[in-house]
Amino acid sequence: MTAERPYTLVAELTWRCPLRCAYCSNPVRVREQSAELDTATWRRVLREAAELGVVQVNLSGGEPLVRDDLEQLVAEAHANELYTTLITSGVPLPRARLAALAVQGLDALQLSFQDDRAAEARRMAGVEALEQKLRVAEWVHELGLPLTLNAVLQRDNIARVPELVALAERLGAERLELANTTYLGWALLNRERLLPSAAAIERARVAAREAAERLRGRMEVLFVLPDYHTDFPRPCMGGWARTIVLVAPDGVALPCHQARSIAGLRFDNVRDVALAQIWRESPGFRAFRGDEWMQEPCRSCELRHKDFGGCRCQAFALLGDAAATDPACRLSPRHALVAAARENAEREPAGELVYRRAPAAD
Amino acid sequence: MIALAARPRLAPKARLRVDRISGRKLLVYPERGLALNETGAEILDLCDGARSVGEIIEALCARHGGNERIADEVRGFLQELADRNLLRGLEP
Numbered sequence: 001m002t003a004e005r006p007y008t009l010v011a012e013l014t015w016r017c018p019l020r021c022a023y024c025s026n027p028v029r030v031r032e033q034s035a036e037l038d039t040a041t042w043r044r045v046l047r048e049a050a051e052l053g054v055v056q057v058n059l060s061g062g063e064p065l066v067r068d069d070l071e072q073l074v075a076e077a078h079a080n081e082l083y084t085t086l087i088t089s090g091v092p093l094p095r096a097r098l099a100a101l102a103v104q105g106l107d108a109l110q111l112s113f114q115d116d117r118a119a120e121a122r123r124m125a126g127v128e129a130l131e132q133k134l135r136v137a138e139w140v141h142e143l144g145l146p147l148t149l150n151a152v153l154q155r156d157n158i159a160r161v162p163e164l165v166a167l168a169e170r171l172g173a174e175r176l177e178l179a180n181t182t183y184l185g186w187a188l189l190n191r192e193r194l195l196p197s198a199a200a201i202e203r204a205r206v207a208a209r210e211a212a213e214r215l216r217g218r219m220e221v222l223f224v225l226p227d228y229h230t231d232f233p234r235p236c237m238g239g240w241a242r243t244i245v246l247v248a249p250d251g252v253a254l255p256c257h258q259a260r261s262i263a264g265l266r267f268d269n270v271r272d273v274a275l276a277q278i279w280r281e282s283p284g285f286r287a288f289r290g291d292e293w294m295q296e297p298c299r300s301c302e303l304r305h306k307d308f309g310g311c312r313c314q315a316f317a318l319l320g321d322a323a324a325t326d327p328a329c330r331l332s333p334r335h336a337l338v339a340a341a342r343e344n345a346e347r348e349p350a351g352e353l354v355y356r357r358a359p360a361a362d
Numbered sequence: 363m364i365a366l367a368a369r370p371r372l373a374p375k376a377r378l379r380v381d382r383i384s385g386r387k388l389l390v391y392p393e394r395g396l397a398l399n400e401t402g403a404e405i406l407d408l409c410d411g412a413r414s415v416g417e418i419i420e421a422l423c424a425r426h427g428g429n430e431r432i433a434d435e436v437r438g439f440l441q442e443l444a445d446r447n448l449l450r451g452l453e454p
């Protein structure tokens with residue numbers, strides 16, 4: 001089974017980040033990590049991606065701004081007709097550098113906000129960043145770049161959806177992503193502190209829907225439901241190695257951020273193998289393409305081509321079996337695990353947040 | 363509904379390009395993309411900010427033989443793009 005081509009390249013340029021968000025989806029630890037790719041290799045990866053059919057590139061991380069060759073990478077992406085979005089915390093970013101990135105052909109910017117309140121934002125990110133983010137949003141507007149505002153929703157900010165919508169409107173954002181936390185990586189370690197109650201999520205969903213209707217044609221408001229509360233798994237990455245390819249800071253090519261957490265899968269490095277060959281032939285990419293790998297209840301489920309059996313990394317993280325039905329699904333024989341976490345979220349959580357660090361090597 | 367007097371053009375955030383794999387026109391914008399069919403590509407080619415929606419419909423009718431279906435298709439397609447905030451020049 002092969003997939004025709006990827007449409008999106010997620011270029012994880014680095015795992016370094018000045019922020020330490022407790023909900024980060026970066027890996028907590030990574031086996032056999034090597035040094036960050038150099039500029040020349042990233043430029044080759046961008047050219048190979050364009051040839052393979054990629055049309056969107058997300059420059060991500062960690063914090064991509066800590067790479068001092070970002071301008072060169074944006075220029076290379078632009079020269080290859082790639083629509084280039086910087087996924088950033090906005091820290092550290094002087095106005096002159098943002099202007100330089102725009103000149104090199106940056107198409108859009110996605111700016112993350114932890115909260116609209118400084119103290120709460122600081123508590124989640126581990127550092128002070130809100131004032132800087134507000135300045136960056138203003139510069140983005142002045143430079144005429146389209147702005148997506150992204151807020152990862154969790155227990156402490158889920159009631160702030162109306163305020164986050166107002167903030168996005170005030171900043172002139174074209175899109176607002178209200179994404180409930182995905183409980184993998186650091187977020188899984190912090191799940192008890194982060195997972196909101198069912199009632200809080202429902203209020204947020206209604207507020208987001210009202211905003212989406214009111215703002216249609218001006219600002220897209222996207223509310224990503226949390227799979228822990230829906231009883232249905234999320235169609236993770238639009239299906240394993242189906243439309244998205246990710247290259248990690250050390251060059252390992254993956255179907256998603258977390259894929260290398262799955263023990264027993266083999267992934268190739270762009271230093272050694274061409275991206276097109278990886279896309280078509282890498283054993284790790286082929287492992288969960290299509291539906292031949294599925295077990296029951298996925299195998300005979302009529303939704304299997306809609307939700308792709310959910311998230312492989314979540315199945316592995318919670319069950320130790322990456323080929324199992326995602327336990328977020330109500331049909332999973334292990335759904336009780338997720339239901340228990342959800343019931344637990346009805347009580348006030350105890351314990352401290354564990355702040356993100358760059359991934360440790362095993 | 364899109365006004366016939368509107369003079370639409372693509373929003374600056376949207377890029378129209380040819381797909382290297384299929385050869386079809388793609389409309390790409392932040393974190394999304396639309397593969398256009400021939401009619402969609404033809405309509406967008408005419409959205410230059412100078413022509414009105416009425417003139418775009420007339421041009422397409424002249425090209426393909428006039429009928430009401432074309433008018434509906436043009437306005438439906440442009441409305442879809444407007445809902446995604448991909449057009450400018452909609453205020454007549």
